[in-house]
Amino acid sequence: MEVAVCVKRVPQVGGRIVVTPDGQDVDTRMSGFAISPHEECAVEEAVQITERLGGTVSVLTLGPAEAADQLRDALALGAHRAVLLEDGGREWGPAGTAAAIVAEVRRRAAEGPGCDLLLLGNEAADTGDYQVGVRVAHGLGWPCATGIKHLEITGDGARARREYRGREETFEFGLPAVITVKEGINLPRYPSLPGRLRAKRAAIEQYQPQWQPEGLRKRALRVPDQPRQQATVLGTGADAVPALVRLLEELGVLK
Amino acid sequence: MNVLCLVELDEAGVTDASLRALTFARSLATGGPAAPGATGPVVAAVAFGPADRVPASLLGRYGVTEAYVVEPSALDGYAPQAWARTLEGLLSVTLAAAVVAAGTDCGSEVLAHLGALTGQPMAANCLTASPEADGTLAVSRQRWAGLLIEDAILDGTPALLTVATDVVPPVPVDDAADPAVLVHEPDLDPADLRVRAAVSAGRDGGVSLATARVVVGGGRGVGGPDGFAPLEELARLLGGVVGVSRVVTSQGWRPHTQQVGQTGTKITPELYLACGISGAIQHMAGCASAKHIVVINTDPAAPILSRADYAVIGDLAEVIPALVAALKERA
Numbered sequence A: 001m002e003v004a005v006c007v008k009r010v011p012q013v014g015g016r017i018v019v020t021p022d023g024q025d026v027d028t029r030m031s032g033f034a035i036s037p038h039e040e041c042a043v044e045e046a047v048q049i050t051e052r053l054g055g056t057v058s059v060l061t062l063g064p065a066e067a068a069d070q071l072r073d074a075l076a077l078g079a080h081r082a083v084l085l086e087d088g089g090r091e092w093g094p095a096g097t098a099a100a101i102v103a104e105v106r107r108r109a110a111e112g113p114g115c116d117l118l119l120l121g122n123e124a125a126d127t128g129d130y131q132v133g134v135r136v137a138h139g140l141g142w143p144c145a146t147g148i149k150h151l152e153i154t155g156d157g158a159r160a161r162r163e164y165r166g167r168e169e170t171f172e173f174g175l176p177a178v179i180t181v182k183e184g185i186n187l188p189r190y191p192s193l194p195g196r197l198r199a200k201r202a203a204i205e206q207y208q209p210q211w212q213p214e215g216l217r218k219r220a221l222r223v224p225d226q227p228r229q230q231a232t233v234l235g236t237g238a239d240a241v242p243a244l245v246r247l248l249e250e251l252g253v254l255k
Numbered sequence B: 001m002n003v004l005c006l007v008e009l010d011e012a013g014v015t016d017a018s019l020r021a022l023t024f025a026r027s028l029a030t031g032g033p034a035a036p037g038a039t040g041p042v043v044a045a046v047a048f049g050p051a052d053r054v055p056a057s058l059l060g061r062y063g064v065t066e067a068y069v070v071e072p073s074a075l076d077g078y079a080p081q082a083w084a085r086t087l088e089g090l091l092s093v094t095l096a097a098a099v100v101a102a103g104t105d106c107g108s109e110v111l112a113h114l115g116a117l118t119g120q121p122m123a124a125n126c127l128t129a130s131p132e133a134d135g136t137l138a139v140s141r142q143r144w145a146g147l148l149i150e151d152a153i154l155d156g157t158p159a160l161l162t163v164a165t166d167v168v169p170p171v172p173v174d175d176a177a178d179p180a181v182l183v184h185e186p187d188l189d190p191a192d193l194r195v196r197a198a199v200s201a202g203r204d205g206g207v208s209l210a211t212a213r214v215v216v217g218g219g220r221g222v223g224g225p226d227g228f229a230p231l232e233e234l235a236r237l238l239g240g241v242v243g244v245s246r247v248v249t250s251q252g253w254r255p256h257t258q259q260v261g262q263t264g265t266k267i268t269p270e271l272y273l274a275c276g277i278s279g280a281i282q283h284m285a286g287c288a289s290a291k292h293i294v295v296i297n298t299d300p301a302a303p304i305l306s307r308a309d310y311a312v313i314g315d316l317a318e319v320i321p322a323l324v325a326a327l328k329e330r331a
């Protein structure tokens, strides 16, 4: 089973999100970076699939040269190959990103064993465009399921489930296919020490896809107004419990 | 401008997220310049299901002027690409210049397919959209699960937009009239039906995290899997459920179904009682719509205190059992 996983490098913002003075980016001077959470689970899922069925996991990212760090994180979790599509310092939209992924999948298929299963996150943590996976599937002419929280790969088919409005939706289709997953599909493992060492030494293939303009054009980013102010302190420790009970009464949540 | 809106049906008629999307679609339709001599713009809705389950008067109250229904005999159940193909076919019927859907799993997926089928851009989780003089739309949309807003230009024909499910309020019209319900036969490609959902009943009938009136939140401060028993008991006494932070699920202390936040569930309770949670923005993205937030935390400088209504400074392992005892005594 040849599984490819698309991951995105996103800022690891903590207590506050700050926009750069020109309004074009998130200020990342104080933050680290990580693989977007849904995609971290996609890597884990891919590794589990190849542990069961054999085969290799290729991890793929479109990003700056520094995104090699996230590829190495994925290699440390058990991915076998890493490909960096360099973004040339530009912000790529969902259609261009999908086109670059499609081109890479085709290039691979022309050179060797093609991809049987392509996994992505349901949406990237930062841009939240909710469409790259679907556009890739159309580009390749493959079936696609999104928002998946439970996946069984059986020989040449997939059975993918998600919960929607309190009910469970199951999709069954043949491979090759594109599947986007959500956090919760598994619990990603911690990288082992040998995994980390292997990742450190691994070669990373690099390509430079052609950027293309998009129909959705960012003008500026801003932080929404925040209605809540500093909390009123009711008290300290168990001594605050009577005040807390009175508050719950006032809020009308006591039966 | 004529606008086509995907409407999701449920037991109550139309989902809350779809009523919000209809409200958004209506303001987009009436926001642009009217063509001379033209009657009002069309707000067309399309729903999938038996025609007799389409609540025409409810749709009318939300400004729908034409309602199309695709019956199970033509297309049974949920098949995202087939639904998108149906919307594509309705473009020429409704002369819609924009297509709108709720930013739900279903709406996002169907509009993404429509974007791929038509080769047009799609703006996800929009809050506002208004026509510009040059025919483009000025949109504002959520990024980072609503922690940031992007102001952007959407240049596409048709313009494809999903609507944030938790911001745009559903607003009915004053002068409602029932729209005609027209049965539509979509023209589908066999490949459109390759992926289609088999639906089964949900697992448990208990109170769901997304709709609970009270959520008792537990974070790293709970200390481990055993620390949750008092939180469960408190939630039971308040008729609510337990929600947790990502630290708790990634440690395996609790299942991911209980996670509140950007990559978990968005909650909308009357009361969110957040215990041992620092208030990282990705967590707050999931609970910002709570009516009241009350915090129990040992650290008076924890970021969550600047986004909460009330706080108790203290060890949750001491405060929660005392609160449980007080509530039991009261009962």
Ligand SMILES: Cc1cc2nc3c(=O)[nH]c(=O)nc-3n(C[C@H](O)[C@H](O)[C@H](O)COP(=O)(O)OP(=O)(O)OC[C@H]3O[C@@H](n4cnc5c(N)ncnc54)[C@H](O)[C@@H]3O)c2cc1C
Residues within 6 Å of the ligand: A010, A011, A012, A013, A014, A034, A036, A037, A125, B218, B219, B220, B221, B222, B244, B245, B246, B247, B248, B259, B260, B261, B262, B263, B264, B265, B275, B276, B277, B278, B279, B280, B281, B282, B283, B286, B296, B297, B298, B299, B302, B314, B315, B316, B317
């Ligand atoms: C892209 C992305 C998406 C994410 N999505 C989510 C998400 O959906 N949900 C989510 O929750 N997080 C999410 N996170 C993670 C988030 O950034 C934080 O790491 C996480 O929310 C922190 O959890 P916490 O508050 O439990 O832990 P901490 O930040 O460690 O806070 C623990 C708090 O407990 C208090 N405390 C400690 N002991 C006690 C005690 N005995 N009594 C009372 N208080 C005590 C401490 O003072 C502290 O404030 C995401 C991160 C990223 C990068």
